[in-house]
Amino acid sequence: MPTTDDFGQGVSIASLTDAPDAAKLARDIVNGIAARSVMRFASASARSAALTAPAEGMTTWLVAEGRLEIYHIGSWLAWPPPAVQTFQVSDAPYNQTQVTVDYSVSAWPRAVFVAPPSGRAYVTVSAGISNTNTDTSTIWAAWRATGNLGFAYTNLTRTGLSAQGRRVVGSRRLMLTGMTAGETITVIPQWNISSGGASTSETFGGALLVEPAP
Template sequence: MPVDPWAIDGLNFSGLETRTVEAMHVMADGTSLGVRSGVRPGDPGLTVTLAGSAISCSAGVAAVGYAGQGVYKAAFPTATAVGNYTAAHATLNRLDLVYLRIWDTTVDAAGFSKADIVYLAGTAAASPVAPTPSGTQIYMPLATISVLSVSNGSGASVSTTVRPVTVAPGGILPSATAPTNPFVGQYYDSGSGLLRWNGSVWRQISPYAPITSAQASQPSSFTAGPYTDFPTANWTPLTFTVPPSGLVWISIGGALQNINSTSSTGWLAWRASGGVTEASSEANGVSTLGSRNYSTRRVLRSWTPGASVTLTPQYLFSSVGTLSSVTRATDGLLTVEPVAAP
């Protein structure tokens, strides 16, 4: 079936034709002709605030998608006085909704052709949830208002976490949650890194900054025997979260000396605790034998993504002599380098 291409002189375009073509310039939602609704990243517009019980929404612009209707674009050049929220329930809390509504009578048969900001009170409950606009409504959520019961003080607070953000096709979407129905090569910024969809999983692709813990000083004395934690005041443990790849490079190094005898040994190593457990050993430490040594050991670990791990620096001396001149462990540095998956 032939259609009217945008834009050729002499053709008349309906609102639906225009909105459908405009969808070309807004991020897709994974459906044919569909778009992702939202405000622009970094735009403070359409922010809902409270002054007492009065609800206001700042000036701003938004794109609102609706299945089969393309994209509606709405601009509010000045702040909007939305109204007052409903009085608190005596004993139960409530969660209300503020949303941007597009009134298109050709779709909703409401008799209007306009855009406005709407307040919808929720239902007071032991575990309240935000209400959903009923019927055929073209809308985009802007905020929820948490209204405490009278018994809980009748306070109210606004959260804008429900307000979506959208970008142009191919743009990097800042979002706490991954976009649905992604395409191969799509990127989004989770707030802690840049991720790319490879067709099956999201892969972290932005570089990570190394995390370090430098030794501040030696203990007042060393104890001969098994691996021993450095006191926190001398060398602070390092805590980090395993990246989505599950891979981390871990390095430990420093200046080691033990000349108490020709067979005396000294070690610097780390132990892992928390989401992962690993003891200090030859596999993750550096050593000296009857002399002094300046070195670093770097190892790769594959651990559970998202696990919180604490690395604690340790020492081991087979025997000890005078601090620093005979037995020494100084200038230590413990480093974690998270690895971005390909």
């Protein structure tokens, strides 16, 4: 009866009591080791045709895509998880006060990414912001996350970069947690002003960076 390797990897090895079959012996060893190594495929479609029932932890290199991927919880996930960054294109209208408003997609595109195996990602918002309506008028550059999280993450005081009555250029970073590996998450940039309008408020050079964490 076949035994398995000494490292607990499930590679089948023929025993001395098995009927002689050199072809089966070689196939069992090669297939067992190949499935646990980094397998190379011409493309994702070629991989799908060859691996109809991938196992948890399988690792592949896709030549056409130039990407290493790991099979985890039913999905092929890029490794290391790629970062995603979007940039502000135009300023907000500042036509509402004391409410947090999403930027339009054309003004500041969303950052869309696939949650890594850890279920964690760093999100950083950077911008130059000012609101000179009064000495105490505030402006925020912030973000919220939604998608397949199971909840919509929004917390202005944790995600936002703020200025009061003057110009501030800076960034703020937060680790977003609780995501399920393989799910698509959307990070949406936002703005908020306490008073004033487009003549007194400004956001420039905005950038939203998502860095999936291992």
